[in-house]
Amino acid sequence: MATVEVTFTPLPVHVRTARLVATAVARRSGVAESLLDEVRLAVGEACSRAVEAHLRHCPGQPIRVALTDDAEQFEVVVTDAVPDAEHGMPVGTVAANGSTAVPSAVPAGFGGGSVVIDGEVPLRLPDGVGLAVIAGLADDVRVAPAGSGTSVTMSWKRRTA
Amino acid sequence: MDLKLAHSNKDGIEIVDVEGEIDVYTAPRLRELLIELVNKKNYQLVVNMEKVEFLDSTGLGVLVGGLKRVRAHDGSLDLVCTQERILKIFRITGLTKVFGIHESVDQAIAARKAEK
Numbered sequence: 174m175a176t177v178e179v180t181f182t183p184l185p186v187h188v189r190t191a192r193l194v195a196t197a198v199a200r201r202s203g204v205a206e207s208l209l210d211e212v213r214l215a216v217g218e219a220c221s222r223a224v225e226a227h228l229r230h231c232p233g234q235p236i237r238v239a240l241t242d243d244a245e246q247f248e249v250v251v252t253d254a255v256p257d258a259e260h261g262m263p264v265g266t267v268a269a270n271g272s273t274a275v276p277s278a279v280p281a282g283f284g285g286g287s288v289v290i291d292g293e294v295p296l297r298l299p300d301g302v303g304l305a306v307i308a309g310l311a312d313d314v315r316v317a318p319a320g321s322g323t324s325v326t327m328s329w330k331r332r333t334a
Numbered sequence: 335m336d337l338k339l340a341h342s343n344k345d346g347i348e349i350v351d352v353e354g355e356i357d358v359y360t361a362p363r364l365r366e367l368l369i370e371l372v373n374k375k376n377y378q379l380v381v382n383m384e385k386v387e388f389l390d391s392t393g394l395g396v397l398v399g400g401l402k403r404v405r406a407h408d409g410s411l412d413l414v415c416t417q418e419r420i421l422k423i424f425r426i427t428g429l430t431k432v433f434g435i436h437e438s439v440d441q442a443i444a445a446r447k448a449e450k
Contacts, residue, residue, distance in 0.1 A: 185359035192357075192388075210419045217390050221358040302427055303391045309426035 175239035175250075176202065183227030183236050188220045191238050195249055199329075202242035208329055211310040212249070218303045219251035219325045226255045246312070246328045254322040336360065339367050347443055348376040353385035356393030364393070368400035377409025380442045389420050394427060401433065410434070410449075412442045 177198045181187040195216040196209055204212060216238070223236045234254035241248045308314050311327035318324075337360035338353040348371055356364060371379060381397065383389070401411040412434040415421055424430045436442035 185357075188358050189355065210422075213388070214390060214423065217357060217388070221390060221392055224358060302394070306391050306423060306426055 175241045177240045179238040179240075180235045181238075183224045183232060183234070185221070185224055188217055188224060191220045191236075192217045195238065195240060198240045198242075199247055202240075202247055203331075204242075204247045204329060212247070212329065215307045215310040215327050216249055216251065218307050219249075219327065222303050222325070223251055223253040223255075226253055230255045244331070246330050248326060248328040250324050250326045252319045252322060252324040254320070256321055337363055339363060341367065341371065343376075344439070345443055345447070347378045347380055347446060349439055350379060350381045351385070352381060352383055355388040356386060356396070357388060357390050358392045361392040361396045365396045365399065368396065368403065372400070372403045372407070372409075375407075377404045377407040378446060379404055379409070379411045380436075380439060380446070381411065381413050382439055383413055383415040383420060384417070386415070386417070386420055389423055391423070391427070394423065394429060398429070398432070410446060412436060412446060414439050414442050 177194065179191060179194050181191060192213050196213045199209055199212045200206075220236065220238065227234060227236060231254050236254075237250075237252045239250045239252070241250075304314075304316075307325070307327060312330050313326075313328045315326040316323060317326070336354050337356060338351075340351045342349050342351075350367065350371070352364065354360070368379070379400065381400075397411070397413070404411050414436050415424075416437050421430075421435070424433065424435065434442070434445060436445060
């Protein structure tokens with residue numbers, strides 16, 4: 174069972190709330206202060222992706238964030254409800270500590286080609302930048318099917334002082 | 335903290351002061367300001383991010399879009415940022431090679447004038 178679970182309506186304004194909760198739980202769980210910014214940014218990226226995908230495909234469905242800490246790691250799972258058919262999504266472990274490659278295709282909301290820059294100022298960067306940022310911040314990242322949607326699992330290992 | 339935006343002209347360069355959090359909720363406001371400035375023929379921009387507390391890839395997208403927009407008019411968009419936690423996302427995404435990132439507004443202006 175997760176230590177804390179948050180469910181929120183897929184609106185951009187609530188992403189900040191999710192970030193704040195994640196940071197607070199991470200701090201409470203004893204995650205090193207130096208990692209809190211990384212947790213905050215990675216969770217924000219995952220939630221932004223989920224919100225963007227939900228607004229396109231299922232705006233009435235909530236997004237779920239589950240935060241769990243144990244002796245070895247602090248883990249955050251962001252789960253959306255966007256049907257697989259809408260994703261064209263890859264699954265697997267992504268760029269854990271830079272040891273594996275970021276997949277060539279990315280889930281909906283990670284900028285999968287929907288942003289056109291020509292003549293317009295884009296809102297998001299294309300080509301999986303959000304996923305790349307998460308992969309650069311978390312110790313391990315996994316993208317997997319979850320129910321009718323997709324989960325992004327990010328974890329940070331405990332550091333001994 | 336919400337996003338606060340202000341802008342002023344210094345030595346012919348438009349300085350955009352950004353304070354607070356740039357994310358999926360607030361980034362559209364920064365985007366609108368950059369569009370407005372370019373539409374008013376301000377093609378030399380410096381975005382001062384010294385008071386930015388949070389920046390995600392949505393904010394990066396807006397900055398890249400602003401850069402693309404001013405470059406279409408042979409302009410420039412430089413950044414002022416010394417905060418490690420903000421600089422980190424530029425490094426992760428490789429955007430340190432795309433933007434001129436300076437330690438102060440005066441340094442950004444001086445660098446821009448030196449290139450002219």
